[in-house]
Amino acid sequence: xxxxxxxxxxxxxxxxxxxxxxxxxxxxxxxxxxxxxxxxxxxxxxxxxxxxxxxxxxxxxxxxxxxxxxxxxxxxxxxxxxxxxxxxxxxxxxxxxxxxxxxxxxxxxxxxxxxxxxxxxxxxxxxxxxxxxxxxxxxxxxxxxxxxxxxxxxxxxxxxxxxxxxxxxxxxxxxxxxxxxxxxxxxxxxxxxxxxxxxxxxxxxxxxxxxxxxxxxxxxxxxxxxxxxxxxxxxxxxxxxxxxxxxxxxxxxxxxxxxxxxxxxxxxxxxxxxxxxxxxxxxxxxxxxxxxxxxxxxxxxxxxxxxxxxxxxxxxxxxxxxxxxxxxxxxxxxxxxxxxxxxxxxxxxxxxxxxxxxxxxxxxxxxxxxxxxxxxxxxxxxxxxxxxxxxxxxxxxxxxxxxxxxxxxxxxxxxxxxxxxxxxxxxxxxxxxxxxxxxxxxxxxxxxx
Amino acid sequence: xxxxxxxxxxxxxxxxxxxxxxxxxxxxxxxxxxxxxxxxxxxxxxxxxxxxxxxxxxxxxxxxxxxxxxxxxxxxxxxxxxxxxxxxxxxxxxxxxxxxxxxxxxxxxxxxxxxxxxxxxxxxxxxxxxxxxxxxxxxxxxxxxxxxxxxxxxxxxxxxxxxxxxxxxxxxxxxxxxxxxxxxxxxxxxxxxxxxxxxxxxxxxxxxxxxxxxxxxxxxxxxxxxxxxxxxxxxxxxxxxxxxxxxxxxxxxxxxxxxxxxxxxxxxxxxxxxxxxxxxxxxxxxxxxxxxxxxxxxxxxxxxxxxxxxxxxxxxxxxxxxxxxxxxxxxxxxxxxxxxxxx
Numbered sequence: 070x071x072x073x074x075x076x077x078x079x080x081x082x083x084x085x086x087x088x089x090x091x092x093x094x095x096x097x098x099x100x101x102x103x104x105x106x107x108x109x110x111x112x113x114x115x116x117x118x119x120x121x122x123x124x125x126x127x128x129x130x131x132x133x134x135x136x137x138x139x140x141x142x143x144x145x146x147x148x149x150x151x152x153x154x155x156x157x158x159x160x161x162x163x164x165x166x167x168x169x170x171x172x173x174x175x176x177x178x179x180x181x182x183x184x185x186x187x188x189x190x191x192x193x194x195x196x197x198x199x200x201x202x203x204x205x206x207x208x209x210x211x212x213x214x215x216x217x218x219x220x221x222x223x224x225x226x227x228x229x230x231x232x233x234x235x236x237x238x239x240x241x242x243x244x245x246x247x248x249x250x251x252x253x254x255x256x257x258x259x260x261x262x263x264x265x266x267x268x269x270x271x272x273x274x275x276x277x278x279x280x281x282x283x284x285x286x287x288x289x290x291x292x293x294x295x296x297x298x299x300x301x302x303x304x305x306x307x308x309x310x311x312x313x314x315x316x317x318x319x320x321x322x323x324x325x326x327x328x329x330x331x332x333x334x335x336x337x338x339x340x341x342x343x344x345x346x347x348x349x350x351x352x353x354x355x356x357x358x359x360x361x362x363x364x365x366x367x368x369x370x371x372x373x374x375x376x377x378x379x380x381x382x383x384x385x386x387x388x389x390x391x392x393x394x395x396x397x398x399x400x401x402x403x404x405x406x407x408x409x410x411x412x413x414x415x416x417x418x419x420x421x422x423x424x425x426x427x428x429x430x431x432x433x434x435x436x437x438x439x440x441x442x443x444x445x446x447x448x449x450x451x452x453x454x455x456x457x458x459x460x461x462x463x464x465x466x467x468x469x470x471x472x473x474x475x476x477x478x479x480x481x482x483x484x485x486x487x488x489x490x491x492x493x494x495x496x497x498x499x500x501x502x503x504x505x506x507x508x509x510x511x512x513x514x515x516x517x518x
Numbered sequence: 519x520x521x522x523x524x525x526x527x528x529x530x531x532x533x534x535x536x537x538x539x540x541x542x543x544x545x546x547x548x549x550x551x552x553x554x555x556x557x558x559x560x561x562x563x564x565x566x567x568x569x570x571x572x573x574x575x576x577x578x579x580x581x582x583x584x585x586x587x588x589x590x591x592x593x594x595x596x597x598x599x600x601x602x603x604x605x606x607x608x609x610x611x612x613x614x615x616x617x618x619x620x621x622x623x624x625x626x627x628x629x630x631x632x633x634x635x636x637x638x639x640x641x642x643x644x645x646x647x648x649x650x651x652x653x654x655x656x657x658x659x660x661x662x663x664x665x666x667x668x669x670x671x672x673x674x675x676x677x678x679x680x681x682x683x684x685x686x687x688x689x690x691x692x693x694x695x696x697x698x699x700x701x702x703x704x705x706x707x708x709x710x711x712x713x714x715x716x717x718x719x720x721x722x723x724x725x726x727x728x729x730x731x732x733x734x735x736x737x738x739x740x741x742x743x744x745x746x747x748x749x750x751x752x753x754x755x756x757x758x759x760x761x762x763x764x765x766x767x768x769x770x771x772x773x774x775x776x777x778x779x780x781x782x783x784x785x786x787x788x789x790x791x792x793x794x795x796x797x798x799x800x801x802x803x804x805x806x807x808x809x810x811x812x813x814x815x816x817x818x819x820x821x822x823x824x825x826x827x828x829x830x831x832x833x834x835x836x837x838x839x840x841x842x843x844x845x846x847x848x849x850x851x852x853x854x855x856x857x858x859x860x861x
Contacts, residue, residue: 132622132623132626138578142614145582146611148589150608153598153670156589156596157597160589160816164590164591167589168587169827171579171583171587179839182572182573182576183572183841183845183846185572186845467601468601469601469602472604478609485616
């Protein structure tokens with residue numbers, strides 16, 4: 070019993086750390102790209118507003134990186150502390166991506182430090198911008214390595230299991246498993262979307278508060294356009310991920326879509342609630358759509374949950390997570406499109422309608438929520454496995470009886486960290502107003518003086 | 519050299535790197551806080567901040583690298599250490615988290631004056647973290663992690679009642695203060711900041727005595743804890759003698775206020791000899807009698823892959839570190855604070 074309890078508690082604690090970390094990790098992957106975009110535009114057009122934008126983003130970025138680093142350290146150590154049996158067995162096959170991730174992390178840490186402290190040290194501004202390339206490469210490759218490890222847990226390969234021991238290990242085959250391409254690209258694209266959406270929300274917030282300077286409009290245009298591009302790519306890759314699931318992890322897709330029986334011309338269920346005996350009520354049923362999603366043709370056979378033993382089926386509640394994620398994903402595309410066509414909207418007016426700004430403000434939170442939902446879907450969706458088909462979660466957790474107090478400790482820690490992070494970020498931008506900073510730098514009016 | 523020895527040497531070297539950079543960082547946090555308390559911040563704080571700001575994040579990576587590498591090369595150690603160290607490990611994570619976050623809040627977030635709470639957290643964790651981390655060395659000597667009925671447990675009574683535990687904690691704290699003061703004195707000297715240099719020189723000299731006493735104390739406590747390890751250490755006693763000579767030499771330079779760069783290199787050599795001597799005599803065990811580098815090594819394919827990744831990684835890492843040091847450590851203009859600080 071006590072062992073079972075520590076399994077549940079270990080799951081909750083790991084989940085909690087990841088829920089917190091994912092937010093900061095996504096910002097860490099996406100924001101350097103946005104900073105680079107702004108600084109590059111600043112250099113290309115000679116418009117100092119963009120350079121100032123890059124600077125201000127970079128300043129806030131450091132704060133979030135700090136929390137990202139410490140929560141990342143937490144999950145890195147917790148893997149061994151909470152899942153020692155998993156690490157003992159899987160470490161044989163999966164140590165490589167984890168190991169390489171630390172190198173990527175090194176590069177990111179080194180060049181971020183250099184970037185932040187060399188704004189005025191290079192005569193050519195382009196040299197300073199180039200420092201962001203290793204930062205962005207570092208954060209994206211670290212996302213690649215860590216996601217490929219997660220992909221391995223979903224579609225393990227590159228070893229044979231003999232008497233509970235992994236043999237014939239092929240580290241690269243394990244790393245480049247079938248889940249890696251879709252998973253990594255979806256993670257990268259959604260991180261870029263989260264970051265662009267967050268920055269768009271900040272720009273919209275300033276405009277809602279009645280600030281009309283060109284600086285904010287430029288910022289809005291850059292970030293909303295970026296959000297649109299990234300959100301569309303995320304959606305397209307999401308479609309590939311669906312096809313991947315149909316082929317390699319049909320039980321996850323089936324549980325996510327409440328698809329109980331294997332069939333051709335399978336319909337897609339949107340929304341709805343699950344009654345007793347797995348009756349679906351109030352769902353919107355789109356004929357053939359699931360087959361088209363799974364294989365681009367209405368005649369694709371989609372494997373249903375009936376082909377899996379009861380104790381190997383993922384929880385059915387992941388349907389809600391999936392639908393919510395997709396819905397929000399659609400909003401993330403729709404809102405930027407409304408922004409682009411704002412002049413052609415009925416009730417034509419100058420400037421930005423208030424409701425549109427509020428919708429753009431919502432882009433940030435929405436993108437974060439979609440990100441969390443997607444991760445929850447993918448993680449709950451491989452229950453009860455920790456390594457699909459090889460090791461169940463229940464056999465991997467620590468046998469320690471002290472997980473409960475540790476869970477409490479980390480709940481307190483994360484609340485303190487997140488609250489103080491938000492407070493410090495808010496204070497940072499309030500203390501140094503954009504207008505004052507422009508005057509200080511002598512760029513009022515958008516011209517170099 | 520066998521793959522096993524290459525693996526553990528790589529890891530031990532990174533842990534040594536962590537020992538040096540983290541000691542500077544931890545001690546600097548403490549001195550920085552102390553200088554605010556004693557109202558001397560105008561003389562010390564800037565010089566410390568100028569060094570720490572661009573490097574604090576890198577320090578963290580050394581530790582992660584070690585943990586990840588240990589689990590990669592010796593997966594069995596994840597099982598034993600991971601299960602037994604849940605509570606102390608979690609506490610270290612919390613301390614590291616508070617320290618990292620509040621450092622960033624203070625440096626980049628708060629308004630001009632130093633927030634005494636942030637500084638306090640930073641200073642206190644600077645001594646608590648090395649104390650907590652060092653206890654793993656005591657645990658690694660065996661007799662504290664036990665296996666009963668197929669379950670791994672940590673014997674807390676053994677852990678706290680053990681004089682060796684306390685001797686490594688003491689050694690960790692005083693060495694942190696000593697290494698840090700030695701480095702910062704060198705850095706202040708380079709910045710031609712004479713008043714900071716004099717304060718830091720005082721700190722370094724003050725902590726040099728306790729450091730060597732604590733080392734000798736810990737050295738003989740190993741004999742009580744793990745006589746086999748102690749015999750191995752006596753077999754390579756020249757390393758510990760070399761360490762002591764480097765110590766005397768470094769203190770001499772500092773005393774004479776000369777060759778501060780060499781003095782710090784000698785400090786590194788002092789700890790290097792002791793560190794590698796300790797590590798070498800600890801082999802073949804990672805955890806005494808439970809995890810052995812030969813019996814619990816990862817499979818050969820993974821070992822080759824990890825070593826290849828490591829070599830490739832070094833090709834990027836070393837030039838980057840050199841660039842970082844050239845920009846912030848050996849750039850006279852930056853060190854003196856005449857180039858702009860942050861964006």
